[in-house]
Amino acid sequence: GEKVEQHESTLSVREGDSAVINCTYTDTASSYFPWYKQEAGKSLHFVIDIRSNVDRKQSQRLTVLLDKKAKRFSLHITATQPEDSAIYFCAASKPGTGSNRLTFGKGTKFSLIP
Amino acid sequence: DMKVTQMPRYLIKRMGENVLLECGQDMSHETMYWYRQDPGLGLQLIYISYDVDSNSEGDIPKGYRVSRKKREHFSLILDSAKTNQTSVYFCASSLSEGTTGQLYFGEGSKLTVL
Numbered sequence: 337g338e339k340v341e342q343h344e345s346t347l348s349v350r351e352g353d354s355a356v357i358n359c360t361y362t363d364t365a366s367s368y369f370p371w372y373k374q375e376a377g378k379s380l381h382f383v384i385d386i387r388s389n390v391d392r393k394q395s396q397r398l399t400v401l402l403d404k405k406a407k408r409f410s411l412h413i414t415a416t417q418p419e420d421s422a423i424y425f426c427a428a429s430k431p432g433t434g435s436n437r438l439t440f441g442k443g444t445k446f447s448l449i450p
Numbered sequence: 451d452m453k454v455t456q457m458p459r460y461l462i463k464r465m466g467e468n469v470l471l472e473c474g475q476d477m478s479h480e481t482m483y484w485y486r487q488d489p490g491l492g493l494q495l496i497y498i499s500y501d502v503d504s505n506s507e508g509d510i511p512k513g514y515r516v517s518r519k520k521r522e523h524f525s526l527i528l529d530s531a532k533t534n535q536t537s538v539y540f541c542a543s544s545l546s547e548g549t550t551g552q553l554y555f556g557e558g559s560k561l562t563v564l
Contacts (some may be wrong), residue, residue, distance in 0.1 A: 339511070342492075377519070379540065380493075382552045425492060436544050436551055437508075438480065442492035 338363040342441030343415045350449045351418055357444045358410050359426035366428040369402060369409045370438070374423045383424075384411070413446075421447045452477050456541050456556035464564050469528035471559045473541030481544045482524040483553070484508075484516060486537040493540065499524050531563045 343358045361369075367368045372383035388445065393400050399412040405406040413420055423445050427438040454475045461470055473482065484496040485508075495508030500520040513535060517525045524543075528535055541556040 372555075379555045380553075381555065389554045399538070410552060412557075436553060437495065437498060438553070439495075440493040 338366060338430070338439040340426060340439045341397075342426055342444050344444045345442070346445045346447075347369060348447050348449050351416055353381075353416055355413045355416055355420075355446060357413075357424050357426070357446065358369060358408065359410065359441050360406070360408045361428045361439075362407065363428070364407065365430040366407075367431060367435055368429045368436075369400070370427050371398075371400065371411050372425045372440075373413040374425065374443070378421070380425065390444065406418065417435060453555060454541055454543055454554050454556035455465055456539075456559045458559060459557060460560050462562045462564065463531050465533055466530050467563075468559060469531045469535075469563075470528040471528075471561070473524045473526070473539075473556055474522055475524075475543040475554070477543060477545075477554065478521060479543035479545055479554070480521070482518065483542040483544075484514070484524070485540045485542065486510070486525045487540060487558070488537050496526065496539075503542065506511060528561075531561075533563050535561065536563045 339362045341360050349355045349406045367388035371383045372380040373383045374380045384398045391402050397414045423443045425443045428440045429438045457472045482499045485493040492515045494510050497516040499505045539559045542553040543552045544551045
């Protein structure tokens with residue numbers, strides 16, 4: 337089955353800097369790649385997604401890039417702010433699996449360097 | 451108000467006892483999910499429910515069963531809980547727009563099995 341690997345288990349940057357979280361997947365049939373954010377002690381909520389018919393999607397300070405050849409996608413956060421500190425999970429799914437059967441990465445704990 | 455509600459939020463049980471975790475959503479979503487989250491492992495899918503009485507095993511269904519008798523309710527049952535089922539359990543729901551779409555997560559139920 338699909339495997340999603342999140343390369344950075346932790347990531348720290350200075351406030352205002354940019355950050356990148358990278359994920360790779362194994363199944364070439366995967367076509368939907370969402371990102372979820374989990375703040376400390378809280379639940380997960382959706383932040384942004386990308387489908388395989390595009391290679392870039394931006395929403396305010398967040399940009400997702402998709403490289404289908406390399407089976408890699410990444411979340412870029414610009415002008416980082418304290419409220420960005422959280423665990424970020426990438427995920428992948430493919431059509432035909434029935435509903436939204438996501439495979440999640442293990443998460444990247446993102447924080448700002450004081 | 452788009453909400454997924456889980457009960458109880460915290461639960462302590464002894465090994466061998468039965469556990470019932472309940473989940474409700476007010477969005478009339480067809481599809482509901484149960485995940486567990488363990489440190490360093492990310493989220494693992496236990497069961498998916500496509501609608502009332504239409505349930506499918508996820509990646510780690512062993513030791514669990516589910517029940518969905520109403521669209522808005524999805525229960526996770528552990529018959530004879532084991533210590534390795536200590537975890538945080540998340541319920542989620544989504545519309546079934548094809549095979550992709552945002553998941554809405556509940557706040558989580560922290561289960562400790564002694």
